[in-house]
Amino acid sequence: MRRLGEPLLGGNRTEMFCEAAPARESLLTAMGHASAHINLDSTLLYPPAVRPILIDRLVRARRAGARVQVLTCSTDRDTLGSELGLLNAAGVTFSGTLGPRSWRSAIERRGGPLRRQLAVIDGRLGWIGPGLNGMTPGGGDEPPGLHMQLQGPAVALLQRLFLATWQVSSPRASLPRARYFPSLPLSGEQRIGLASNIASAQENGRPGTPLLGAAGIARTSLAVTLTSAIATTELAKAVGAAAVRGVMVTVLLPAGVHLSLLWKARVEEWLEKGVRVYQCRHEQILAAVSAADGVWASVVFSEEAGRQGNRCGGHAELLILDRTVASQLQEIHRLQCAGAQPCTSAHGSAPLGWLRRDAQL
Numbered sequence: 415m416r417r418l419g420e421p422l423l424g425g426n427r428t429e430m431f432c433e434a435a436p437a438r439e440s441l442l443t444a445m446g447h448a449s450a451h452i453n454l455d456s457t458l459l460y461p462p463a464v465r466p467i468l469i470d471r472l473v474r475a476r477r478a479g480a481r482v483q484v485l486t487c488s489t490d491r492d493t494l495g496s497e498l499g500l501l502n503a504a505g506v507t508f509s510g511t512l513g514p515r516s517w518r519s520a521i522e523r524r525g526g527p528l529r530r531q532l533a534v535i536d537g538r539l540g541w542i543g544p545g546l547n548g549m550t551p552g553g554g555d556e557p558p559g560l561h562m563q564l565q566g567p568a569v570a571l572l573q574r575l576f577l578a579t580w581q582v583s584s585p586r587a588s589l590p591r592a593r594y595f596p597s598l599p600l601s602g603e604q605r606i607g608l609a610s611n612i613a614s615a616q617e618n619g620r621p622g623t624p625l626l627g628a629a630g631i632a633r634t635s636l637a638v639t640l641t642s643a644i645a646t647t648e649l650a651k652a653v654g655a656a657a658v659r660g661v662m663v664t665v666l667l668p669a670g671v672h673l674s675l676l677w678k679a680r681v682e683e684w685l686e687k688g689v690r691v692y693q694c695r696h697e698q699i700l701a702a703v704s705a706a707d708g709v710w711a712s713v714v715f716s717e718e719a720g721r722q723g724n725r726c727g728g729h730a731e732l733l734i735l736d737r738t739v740a741s742q743l744q745e746i747h748r749l750q751c752a753g754a755q756p757c758t759s760a761h762g763s764a765p766l767g768w769l770r771r772d773a774q775l
Contacts, residue, residue, distance in 0.1 A: 422735055426566030427602030430742055437543070437561045438464050444535050444563075445471045451481040451592050453576045454533035456490050459497070469497055473504040480536075481592055482506045485580055509584040530715050530730055531561075532576055537596045540564035540572035542715055542730060543701070560701035560713060560746065562732065566601035571608040575730060578610075605735040624733035625714070628706040629653050632661045637747040639666040639702040641714065650680050657687040664690045666750050667757075669697045685759045692754035705744040709737055 431437035445452060445468070452475055459465050476482045482501070486508050490498060502508070533541040543561030564572065573594055580589060609623045629636060629652035636656050640649075657663045665684065667677070681691050702714035711734045734740070 422605035422607040422733065423567040423571065424605045425600030425602065426564060426568040426604040426606045428565075428604060428606070428734065428736075428739060429563040430739075431543075431561040431563070432746060434463075438467075440563060441533065441541055441561075442467060442471055444539050444541070445475060445533075448475045448480045448535050449478075450536045451483065451594070452533065452535050453483045453573070453594075454485070455531050455576075456484050456486045456494070458531045458533060459484075460493055465494075465497065469500060472501060472506065476504045476506055481590060483509075483580075483589060485509045485576065485583065487583075507590060509580050532572060532730070534569065534573045534576055537573055537594050538565070538569060538598060540569040542572060542732070560703065562713065564606070566604075566606075567598050568604075568606035568608070569598060570595055571606070575608065575610050603736070604739060607733040609731040609733065624712040624731055625649065625704050626652055627733075628704060628710045628712060629656050631710070632656050632663075632706040633659075634661060634707050635744075636661050636663045636704070636706050637744050638664070638704045639699055639747055639750060641668060641699050641702050650684075653689065654684055654687045657684070657689045662690075663688070664692070664747070664751060666692045666694055666699070666747065666754060668694050668699045681757055682759060685757065691757040692751045693757055694750065694754045703743045703747055705740040705747065708740050708744070710735060711740040711743045713743065 429440070431440065441458075452472065459468055472482050482504075484501065484506055498508075531541075531543050535541070541561065541563050577589065577594065607624065625638065626646075626649050629638070629649065636653070638653060653663060653665060663684075667681075684691055700715075703712070705711045712731055713734075714731045
């Protein structure tokens with residue numbers, strides 16, 4: 415919480431989706447009930463299987479009187495094509511002019527096109543994730559992903575993130591005046607915080623900030639899925655230090671990290687300290703999850719963030735203090751590791767720290 419720089423907001427309820435079908439149905443149902451506004455990232459429209467349905471739902475919402483505002487990115491014209499015209503004709507507001515050059519350079523100077531998928535409906539329901547395709551933690555042809563639906567005061571955090579990203583990516587395209595922050599009743603018992611390099615220029619906006627804090631306080635267990643965007647030297651040291659303290663640490667890495675000399679050194683050091691390391695068969699990990707001591711949980715939504723580093727406009731990390739969510743994310747992490755390749759030291763031996771712990775058990 416100290417690393418976030420602000421207290422966690424209580425009274426929230428989250429719902430996690432690891433499979434595409436229920437995730438799509440939940441989002442479509444929520445959009446169908448929109449009465450005031452729908453704010454969303456254009457990347458939500460990218461998956462071909464769901465695109466026609468989502469566009470139809472947005473057009474219907476606009477005709478019913480709800481404002482629809484779409485945060486555009488530099489790949490929209492190539493990906494969405496004529497479908498942008500349907501939304502434009504319905505009166506949808508875009509953050510850019512949709513021209514190929516007028517706003518493209520402004521976004522790309524900030525680290526590349528938006529990859530996060532976020533939606534806020536009526537300021538009361540928040541939705542964030544990395545992709546609607548291939549959300550199966552244990553396998554499938556697509557990288558594992560995750561979507562989360564939020565209700566409660568923490569929805570204002572996602573709304574603020576959307577508005578901040580809009581302002582940064584297209585400062586000349588102002589949003590219509592609306593009631594973006596209605597009074598939100600308590601919906602549950604979860605405490606939630608948000609870190610983003612768009613919403614904040616301070617330390618709490620650095621990728622991996624909540625995870626770094628969790629690694630520092632973990633006492634019994636730490637399950638971590640890392641992307642190159644958040645695997646900083648500071649975080650790598652914190653993960654190793656946790657193992658030295660006796661914490662049972664499991665790390666899942668994307669495929670291809672063995673090609674990097676830096677990663678080779680990190681993995682070897684982790685193994686020597688007793689960290690159990692696995693390598694996913696996908697080069698991308700769409701949702702980097704972590705859980706500490708069965709209480710702290712975090713999810714990083716930053717598809718392809720590793721290619722953009724700290725400047726990636728799609729970075730967003732939720733920190734959730736709740737035993738149920740931590741248990742769910744730990745199970746997701748376990749399923750991801752079950753389908754991954756375990757790493758061994760250069761000598762081909764198992765991590766000594768784990769052998770000692772297993773012998774004690």
